[in-house]
Structures are given as C-alpha cells and as structure tokens.
Amino acid sequence: MNMQEEIRKILQEKNAVLLVHNYQIPAVQDIADFLGDSLGLARKAQETEADTILFAGVDFMAETAKVLNPDKRVLLSAQDAVCPMASQLLPEKLISAKRQYPDADVVLYVNSSAECKAIADCCCTSANALKVANAMESNTVLLGPDRNLALYVNKRSEKRVIPVPAEGFCYVHRFIDFGQLQRARQEHPNAFVIVHPECNPDVQEAADAIGSTSQMLKIAGESDAREFLIGTEREMVYRLQKEFPEKKFFPVAETAVCGAMKKTSLQDVYNAIKREQFEVTLDREIIEKAKKPIEKMLQIT
Numbered sequence: 001m002n003m004q005e006e007i008r009k010i011l012q013e014k015n016a017v018l019l020v021h022n023y024q025i026p027a028v029q030d031i032a033d034f035l036g037d038s039l040g041l042a043r044k045a046q047e048t049e050a051d052t053i054l055f056a057g058v059d060f061m062a063e064t065a066k067v068l069n070p071d072k073r074v075l076l077s078a079q080d081a082v083c084p085m086a087s088q089l090l091p092e093k094l095i096s097a098k099r100q101y102p103d104a105d106v107v108l109y110v111n112s113s114a115e116c117k118a119i120a121d122c123c124c125t126s127a128n129a130l131k132v133a134n135a136m137e138s139n140t141v142l143l144g145p146d147r148n149l150a151l152y153v154n155k156r157s158e159k160r161v162i163p164v165p166a167e168g169f170c171y172v173h174r175f176i177d178f179g180q181l182q183r184a185r186q187e188h189p190n191a192f193v194i195v196h197p198e199c200n201p202d203v204q205e206a207a208d209a210i211g212s213t214s215q216m217l218k219i220a221g222e223s224d225a226r227e228f229l230i231g232t233e234r235e236m237v238y239r240l241q242k243e244f245p246e247k248k249f250f251p252v253a254e255t256a257v258c259g260a261m262k263k264t265s266l267q268d269v270y271n272a273i274k275r276e277q278f279e280v281t282l283d284r285e286i287i288e289k290a291k292k293p294i295e296k297m298l299q300i301t
C-alpha cells in the first residue's frame with residue numbers, strides 16, 4: 001500500500017475528512033475528500049458529519065473550520081503553514097479603523113485571524129467579496145487585509161470600500177507583474193487570461209477575466225478557448241489541467257508559489273492523521289464572536 005492509500009485508509013478508520021486547498025501540491029490534491037477554494041472549504045467544513053477535519057491548507061482555513069465546528073477535532077497538517085497576509089492585520093488596527101469610520105461595516109477576508117474575524121460584521125472570500133460588500137447596510141465598507149481585493153470591489157460596487165490596513169497584500173499575487181503577463185501573452189498569443197483579484201490593478205486590467213480559483217474553474221469550463229494563462233498560485237494550473245484535460249493551462253508566472261501552502265507534504269498529512277497532531281484550539285469567546293460573520297457570509301452567498 002503506498003502512502004496515499006494508507007492516508008485514505010486511516011481517514012476512513014477515524015471517520016475523518018480531508019479538506020485540501022487548490023494551492024496544495026498535486027500528491028495531496030489527489031487524495032482530497034474535497035478540493036477547493038476558501039469558500040468551498042468553509043462550506044464543506046460546515047456540512048461535514050465526520051468526527052475529525054484534517055486540513056491541508058493554511059492556518060486561517062483550519063481556524064474557520066474550528067469556528068464552524070467547535071466540538072469537532074480540527075487538525076492542520078503542517079503546524080507552520082501560516083499565511084503571511086493574515087498576520088498583516090492585527091485586532092488593534094481594525095479597532096482603530098472602526099473608530100475612524102464609525103458608520104462603516106467591516107468586511108473581512110477569511111484570510112485573517114479568528115481574533116480579527118470576531119470584530120467583523122461579515123466575512124468574505126475572493127469569490128464573494130463583491131456580493132458581500134453590496135449586501136452591507138452602510139455605504140462605507142472597511143475591507144481587509146488584501147488591498148488589491150478591496151480596490152477590485154471598490155471599482156465594481158457603489159459602496160466606498162476602504163482597505164484596512166492600507167497596504168495589506170498577498171506576496172504571491174502582488175509579485176505577478178505586468179511585464180510577466182505581457183511576456184506570457186507573447187508566448188501564448190491565443191490564450192485567454194484569467195487572474196485572481198489579489199493581483200495588482202494593472203495586471204487585473206490587462207486580463208480577460210478576473211476570478212477566485214473556483215471562478216477560474218467555472219470560466220475555463222464555459223469558455224471556448226483552448227489555451228489559458230492563469231494568474232494565481234502556480235499549482236492551480238494542475239487542478240485546471242486535471243479538470244479539463246482537453247484544454248491547455250499555463251501559469252502567468254512560474255514564480256508564483258506560496259511558501260505557506262507548500263509547507264504540507266504527503267508525509268505531513270500522514271503524520272497529522274496517524275498521530276492526530278496539530279489540533280486547532282481557539283478561545284470559546286473568540287469562537288462565538290467569529291462565528292457570526294462567517295455564518296453571515298455563508299447566508300449571503
């Protein structure tokens with residue numbers, strides 16, 4: 001029995017479910033019970049009847065699963081899989097922004113800590129940020145921690161969307177630059193270009209479509225194009241290629257690799273479920289407060 005088969009066997013014996021993000025390495029993607037983006041993973045975490053949720057992703061995703069399932073055991077495969085963007089927003093910063101804009105609603109990207117979520121009015125993902133912002137009562141929305149996502153929503157919404165912090169970013173998407181996109185287009189002149197809303201505004205404007213990873217799957221499935229350039233973490237190309245083997249997918253930037261997502265190896269997944277290690281624990285009060293904005297997002301979408 002190889003390691004992938006052994007993991008699947010242990011998961012079954014322990015009534016555990018393996019949730020895997022689209023940016024994980026192919027060997028881990030291939031054994032997922034569910035493979036998806038933050039929104040899809042949050043939904044699955046809410047629905048599951050398994051006793052244990054094992055996450056192959058990063059810390060905030062496992063925390064979201066714990067908030068939605070406080071009585072279940074939630075494990076993170078690699079303890080050091082920590083999203084650097086989530087830690088760019090501290091609760092004090094958010095509280096100070098709320099003081100500055102007392103009438104604004106706070107919409108927080110799920111890529112944030114549970115402590116920050118506990119202060120938010122609603123959560124969002126890159127797949128639903130625009131819909132969530134539009135559903136808020138106030139005409140002003142504080143949105144963080146990703147500035148590019150806030151600008152993307154601001155441009156398409158009638159609301160005034162203010163990024164908090166002013167310069168929050170995902171380094172994987174920020175460093176996909178316009179020059180790389182131009183060179184990639186020269187190499188693949190017939191390709192349809194889809195980029196993530198965490199990319200810089202000039203990259204977004206130069207693309208044919210903008211979307212979260214789940215929206216990329218939808219767009220690629222519905223498009224007549226045979227070739228695609230994908231502006232997000234490089235591993236998304238593996239997922240797309242597997243779903244649509246008759247089409248061709250290329251990353252806009254080979255260098256777009258998330259170090260946090262790549263912390264998880266197949267061995268880590270095996271160790272985590274075998275030893276039941278790296279359990280996510282959160283303060284009950286934080287769970288109660290963070291649950292409301294997450295559930296509100298799931299209701300809205």
Ligand code: SF4
Pocket residue numbers: 023058083084085086111170171172173233258259260261
């Ligand atoms: S891709 Fe960006 S937002 Fe996602 S986990 Fe990596 S650093 Fe965080």
